[in-house]
Amino acid sequence: MTAGKNGADTPENDDPFAYLYRQEGGEGGTAGSAGEGAPTRQPGVPRTSYNNVRAVGERQYGAPQQQAPQPGYGQQPGYGQQPGYGQQNAHYAAPETLPGGDRTRPAPGQGHGDRQPPRRRNGLLIAAVAVVAVVCVGIGVAMVTNNKDDTNKDAKGTPGPTAAESVKESETPSPSAKPTPGELPKLDAGSMRLDGGASSGKDVPGARSASGSYIAGMNTPGASATWTLNLEKAGQYKLWVGYGVPGKDANLTIGVNGKAESRPISLKNFAGASEGAWDKGWTRSWSLVQLNKGTNNIRLSCESGNQCDVNIDQVWLAVP
Numbered sequence: 001m002t003a004g005k006n007g008a009d010t011p012e013n014d015d016p017f018a019y020l021y022r023q024e025g026g027e028g029g030t031a032g033s034a035g036e037g038a039p040t041r042q043p044g045v046p047r048t049s050y051n052n053v054r055a056v057g058e059r060q061y062g063a064p065q066q067q068a069p070q071p072g073y074g075q076q077p078g079y080g081q082q083p084g085y086g087q088q089n090a091h092y093a094a095p096e097t098l099p100g101g102d103r104t105r106p107a108p109g110q111g112h113g114d115r116q117p118p119r120r121r122n123g124l125l126i127a128a129v130a131v132v133a134v135v136c137v138g139i140g141v142a143m144v145t146n147n148k149d150d151t152n153k154d155a156k157g158t159p160g161p162t163a164a165e166s167v168k169e170s171e172t173p174s175p176s177a178k179p180t181p182g183e184l185p186k187l188d189a190g191s192m193r194l195d196g197g198a199s200s201g202k203d204v205p206g207a208r209s210a211s212g213s214y215i216a217g218m219n220t221p222g223a224s225a226t227w228t229l230n231l232e233k234a235g236q237y238k239l240w241v242g243y244g245v246p247g248k249d250a251n252l253t254i255g256v257n258g259k260a261e262s263r264p265i266s267l268k269n270f271a272g273a274s275e276g277a278w279d280k281g282w283t284r285s286w287s288l289v290q291l292n293k294g295t296n297n298i299r300l301s302c303e304s305g306n307q308c309d310v311n312i313d314q315v316w317l318a319v320p
Contacts, residue, residue: 184237184316184317184318184319185229185230185231185316185317186314186315186316186317187227187229187314187315187316188209188210188211188213188313188314189209189213189214189215189225189242189312189313189314189315190209190211190213190214190215192215192225192226192227192312192315193225193226193227193228194215194223194224194225195222195223195224195225195226196220196221196222196223196224196301196302197217197220197222197223198215198216198217198218198220198223198224198225199215199216199217200213200214200215200216201213201214201215201216201217201311202214203216204244204278204279204311205279206244206279206280206282207244207282207311207313208242208282208313208314209313209314213313214244214311214312214313215311215312215313216311218252218300218302218308218309218310218311218312219302219308219309219310220302220308221302221303221304221308222301222302222303223301223302223308224299224300224301224302225299225300225301225312226297226298226299226300227297227298227299227300227315228295228296228297229295229296229298229317230294230295230296231291231292231293231294231296231317232293233293234291234292234293235290235291236288236289236290236291236320237288237289237290237291237317237318237319237320238286238287238288238289238317238318238319238320239254239265239286239287239288239289239298239315239317240284240285240286240314240315240316240317240318241265241267241284241285241286241287241300241312241314241315242282242283242284242312242313242314242315243267243282243283243284243285243310243311243312243313244278244279244281244282244283244310244311244313245267245268245269245271245273245278245281245283245309245310245311246273246275246276246277246278246281246309247269247273247274247275247276247277247280247281248269248275248307248309249266249267249268249269249307250267250268250306250307250308250309250310251264251265251266251267251306251307251308252264252265252267252300252301252302252306252308252310253300253301253302253303253306254287254289254298254299254300255297255298255299255300255301256289256290256291256296256297256298256299257291257292257296257297258297260303261287261289263287264306265285265286265287265300266285266287267285267310268285269281269283270283270284270285271283278311282313284314286318288320291317298315300312300315
């Protein structure tokens with residue numbers, strides 16, 4: 001028996017092994033096909049053999065064999081076709097877009113991964129930098145102002161007392177001319193040595209000396225009052241001066257042990273007396289002096305450039 005058709009094409013006469021080498025094709029077959037003269041299958045005509053070979057994936061039952069066209073690169077597949085790998089199905093809809101869809105996905109603006117928009121973050125950063133800049137500028141201005149104040153104080157010398165310090169009662173001396181052991185010296189001004197036209201007076205009421213007397217006549221160039229005192233310890237002390245002015249500021253030159261201080265003692269109208277009111281102008285002021293252990297001489301004088309219209313009623317020392 002040869003491969004092909006011998007007699008009627010019935011299942012019982014068919015070569016049971018013909019499916020291994022038979023190929024269904026055009027009429028009569030080809031030279032390279034198994035089963036020359038094999039009839040061509042016609043649509044709608046029942047086949048007589050079920051052993052014909054088909055390529056894998058080619059056989060479809062109940063419909064003619066057709067090859068579906070494949071979409072080209074960049075083209076969308078037609079209706080009913082499956083898109084290739086990496087292509088998007090035009091009819092696909094995300095579950096969350098359908099009614100009653102995925103409700104587990106967090107809405108925009110929620111969740112831990114959300115961040116503020118870039119413009120808002122930039123605005124907050126600029127505002128923070130501006131606040132820091134303003135604070136730095138304020139600190140710089142304060143430092144410059146303090147430095148200027150310190151420079152002015154250094155240029156003028158040791159600062160004088162404030163109005164509150166000028167009337168500090170705890171440092172007011174007693175009328176005693178001789179201090180007790182360990183007490184700093186105090187003296188009524190009437191006991192000081194007077195030179196150059198300075199004199200003692202009692203005409204203006206309100207002097208705090210024991211006798212109510214004071215040193216007058218200081219408003220004369222060269223007038224002076226000298227205090228001689230003894231100290232147990234050398235160091236820097238506050239020299240307090242009780243005085244009265246006629247409603248205007250005054251100052252005197254300080255001489256310590258024969259050497260004039262570079263800065264005069266300020267005798268301002270701390271009492272706030274009106275001009276000419278000598279009896280209302282009694283107050284006190286101080287200046288720092290460096291003294292030696294033992295005997296010291298402190299001289300208050302009216303020199304060129306001083307404003308010497310002042311009366312003096314007491315002098316004393318205090319610890320700075």
